[in-house]
Amino acid sequence: MIAKIYFAVISIIASEGGGSGLLSVDGGLAFWTTLTFLILLFILGKFAWKPILTALKQREEAIKESLAQAELAKEEAKKILAENQASLAKAEEESKKIIEQSRAYAENLKQQIINESKAQAQKLIDDASAEIERKKLAAFDELKNQVAQIAVDAASKILKENLDAEKNKQLVEKYIKEISKN
Amino acid sequence: MDSLATHLIVDSLKNKQSESGGSWILHHVMDGNYLDFSPFGKIYLPHLELFGFDISITRHVVFMWLAAILLTYVFIKVAKSYQNSLVPKGSTNFWEVFIVFVRDEIAKPTIGKGYEKFLPYLLTAFFFILFGNFLGLIPFSATFTSNIAVTATLATMSFLVIQLGGIRNNGFLGYFKGLIPHGVPVFLLPIMVVVEVLGLFTKPFALAIRLFANMTAGHIVIYALISLIFVMQSYLISPVSVGMALFIYSLEVLVALLQAYIFTMLSSLFIGMAVHQEH
Numbered sequence: 056m057i058a059k060i061y062f063a064v065i066s067i068i069a070s071e072g073g074g075s076g077l078l079s080v081d082g083g084l085a086f087w088t089t090l091t092f093l094i095l096l097f098i099l100g101k102f103a104w105k106p107i108l109t110a111l112k113q114r115e116e117a118i119k120e121s122l123a124q125a126e127l128a129k130e131e132a133k134k135i136l137a138e139n140q141a142s143l144a145k146a147e148e149e150s151k152k153i154i155e156q157s158r159a160y161a162e163n164l165k166q167q168i169i170n171e172s173k174a175q176a177q178k179l180i181d182d183a184s185a186e187i188e189r190k191k192l193a194a195f196d197e198l199k200n201q202v203a204q205i206a207v208d209a210a211s212k213i214l215k216e217n218l219d220a221e222k223n224k225q226l227v228e229k230y231i232k233e234i235s236k237n
Numbered sequence: 238m239d240s241l242a243t244h245l246i247v248d249s250l251k252n253k254q255s256e257s258g259g260s261w262i263l264h265h266v267m268d269g270n271y272l273d274f275s276p277f278g279k280i281y282l283p284h285l286e287l288f289g290f291d292i293s294i295t296r297h298v299v300f301m302w303l304a305a306i307l308l309t310y311v312f313i314k315v316a317k318s319y320q321n322s323l324v325p326k327g328s329t330n331f332w333e334v335f336i337v338f339v340r341d342e343i344a345k346p347t348i349g350k351g352y353e354k355f356l357p358y359l360l361t362a363f364f365f366i367l368f369g370n371f372l373g374l375i376p377f378s379a380t381f382t383s384n385i386a387v388t389a390t391l392a393t394m395s396f397l398v399i400q401l402g403g404i405r406n407n408g409f410l411g412y413f414k415g416l417i418p419h420g421v422p423v424f425l426l427p428i429m430v431v432v433e434v435l436g437l438f439t440k441p442f443a444l445a446i447r448l449f450a451n452m453t454a455g456h457i458v459i460y461a462l463i464s465l466i467f468v469m470q471s472y473l474i475s476p477v478s479v480g481m482a483l484f485i486y487s488l489e490v491l492v493a494l495l496q497a498y499i500f501t502m503l504s505s506l507f508i509g510m511a512v513h514q515e516h
Contacts, residue, residue: 083292088390100357103312110319
């Protein structure tokens with residue numbers, strides 16, 4: 056089918072022939088084509104292709120560069136993150152240690168205070184006991200003297216005798232001794 | 238169905254040819270000295286001469302200039318938008334896809350080291366052909382890339398770029414010595430020289446013919462399908478004609494993109510071969 060059409064077309068072209076056929080090259084048109092194309096090539100080359108291709112190249116380079124930079128920044132960020140994590144772990148360790156230390160110190164202090172206060176209390180108690188003992192002894196002596204006086208007074212009142220005080224005292228003591236012996 | 242359609246197309250072509258002593262299809266495909274807005278009329282273009290040489294402004298010249306103006310406008314705008322910020326916005330994104338495609342998929346792999354020098358030519362050629370191809374798909378317009386004079390000129394440009402690139406990179410003598418592969422027996426040298434020199438010219442020749450034929454063929458088929466309606470003198474055939482023409486038109490959109498790519502790709506490939514001859 057195509058072949059038949061082809062031959063029909065060819066026969067037309069062939070029959071045209073001469074100066075106005077489909078396959079004849081028109082010099083005027085060739086001249087205009089050359090002129091138009093060369094001017095177009097010059098204008099486009101100078102005002103279109105050059106800036107466009109430069110811009111495209113620039114853009115490609117910019118993209119390439121920013122990609123590389125992004126890669127670099129990513130790397131940097133990773134490094135910083137690792138660093139941060141390390142320092143965080145270190146700080147945690149440090150704080151743990153500090154807490155531990157302070158706890159131990161507090162414990163120590165507590166024990167010390169307790170001990171000290173215990174000792175102080177003991178001392179107070181001891182002092183108090185000694186004082187009490189002393190006071191007791193003093194009171195006892197006083198009492199003894201007073202009792203002796205009272206007894207003398209009472210005996211002198213009772214006897215209503217004008218006895219020698221010395222003799223009386225000796226007598227009372229003799230009685231007291233006898234009493235305490237019993 | 239297939240053979241019937243073929244028969245009809247062939248018939249229609251023959252009929253039209255006999256009717257007008259030429260072909261109305263070719264009138265639409267070929268260059269002319271008027272802008273065709275039929276049925277609304279025609280705008281005749283001025284006739285110019287330079288030293289007795291006919292340089293009339295023709296239909297294809299007008300559309301070539303239109304493409305050139307569009308190209309200049311679009312890409313200077315794109316260039317300006319990069320001045321404001323390196324981040325593309327709006328239509329700049331769209332055009333950037335093509336520019337980066339030409340740079341990374343066409344020039345870089347085929348030319349390799351030193352491809353930047355050839356980028357302006359390749360980009361200009363790519364977009365010039367691309368805009369020409371797509372302009373041709375607009376109703377009432379003409380496809381200047383379907384004119385052999387235009388494609389031959391473009392191919393000549395490619396040829397010059399290829400040779401100059403090769404000579405610049407390898408030196409004048411080095412380049413022509415490098416054309417002949419290493420290790421060729423001495424008695425084959427005369428033949429090889431002829432073959433290689435011929436090869437230099439067949440490459441751009443193929444470029445010219447390929448672009449011209451691809452851009453012309455689709456249009457001729459569309460016109461032929463539409464002409465079925467008139468040949469059969471029946472409205473009943475019009476859904477078939479229009480449907481198939483629409484299909485071919487969609488195909489043309491693809492071809493328009495593809496041919497711009499192929500022309501640029503092959504030019505780039507030949508430049509690469511000329512610049513780095515060791516491969």
